[in-house]
Amino acid sequence: MKCNRCEKPATFHITELTEPEGPKVLHLCEEHAREFLATDSVSPSSAISSVLAKQLKMEKVAEEIEAADKKTCPVCGITFAEFRKGGRLGCAYDYVAFEDDLEPLLVNIHNALGHSGKVPKNLRGSPERQRQLAQLREQMKVAVKKEEYEKASGLRDQIAAIEAGHLSEEETTDEESPPSDSFQSNPHDE
Numbered sequence: 001m002k003c004n005r006c007e008k009p010a011t012f013h014i015t016e017l018t019e020p021e022g023p024k025v026l027h028l029c030e031e032h033a034r035e036f037l038a039t040d041s042v043s044p045s046s047a048i049s050s051v052l053a054k055q056l057k058m059e060k061v062a063e064e065i066e067a068a069d070k071k072t073c074p075v076c077g078i079t080f081a082e083f084r085k086g087g088r089l090g091c092a093y094d095y096v097a098f099e100d101d102l103e104p105l106l107v108n109i110h111n112a113l114g115h116s117g118k119v120p121k122n123l124r125g126s127p128e129r130q131r132q133l134a135q136l137r138e139q140m141k142v143a144v145k146k147e148e149y150e151k152a153s154g155l156r157d158q159i160a161a162i163e164a165g166h167l168s169e170e171e172t173t174d175e176e177s178p179p180s181d182s183f184q185s186n187p188h189d190e
Contacts, residue, residue, distance in 0.1 A: 003029035073097040075127075075134040093127040093134075133162060 001010045010027035014036070017023050028036060069081035076090035080098050083089055095102060106113055136159050143152035 001027050003027060003032055005029075005032045068098075068101045071098060071101070075131045091127075091130065093131045096127050096131070129162070133159060136162075 001013075002008070003010045004027050006029060008029035008031070011030050012026075012028045012033035014026040014028065014033070015023050016026070026036070069079060069084065071080045072078070073090060073094045074097065075093040078090035078094060080101055083094070083098065089095070089098075103113060136155050140152050140155040140159070143149075143155060
């Protein structure tokens with residue numbers, strides 16, 4: 001690799017992390033590296049103001065990261081902080097739940113937001129469908145815990161219908177389905 005300032009081979013590769021636009025990489029020969037490292041053309045007052053400005057920008061970014069870390073997926077329960085720590089998402093709905101925070105990462109890594117390629121044959125539906133199924137299952141657990149068995153059975157049937165493909169996402173409602181006659185007690189038996 002050649003020196004950025006002349007045609008000599010670069011023997012020093014300097015990466016400056018002081019610019020807000022990102023890292024600045026310099027490839028310098030020995031002569032130009034000495035000049036670069038020896039010159040301190042920045043006045044102390046401008047250096048301090050530059051450091052303060054960068055610190056304020058970093059604090060703003062830190063606040064944004066902290067807010068993003070508190071976001072949680074309603075389907076699998078993973079937080080954005082757990083994703084950042086482990087590098088793996090918990091379910092397909094995470095792409096919807098963390099969309100605003102994942103878009104810059106995806107563009108940076110893949111240079112695109114959309115998928116172009118093969119799709120698995122056993123694709124289990126949209127992330128919205130998975131979220132809805134998880135919500136229905138949670139509602140069913142709550143209904144069983146409260147001993148509302150009619151409501152739980154209706155939710156169970158609704159889940160089965162969605163999984164079998166007989167019921168689309170639009171046809172489901174959050175309202176209770178009316179209980180069947182077989183569960184109602186006969187007033188004449190009392």
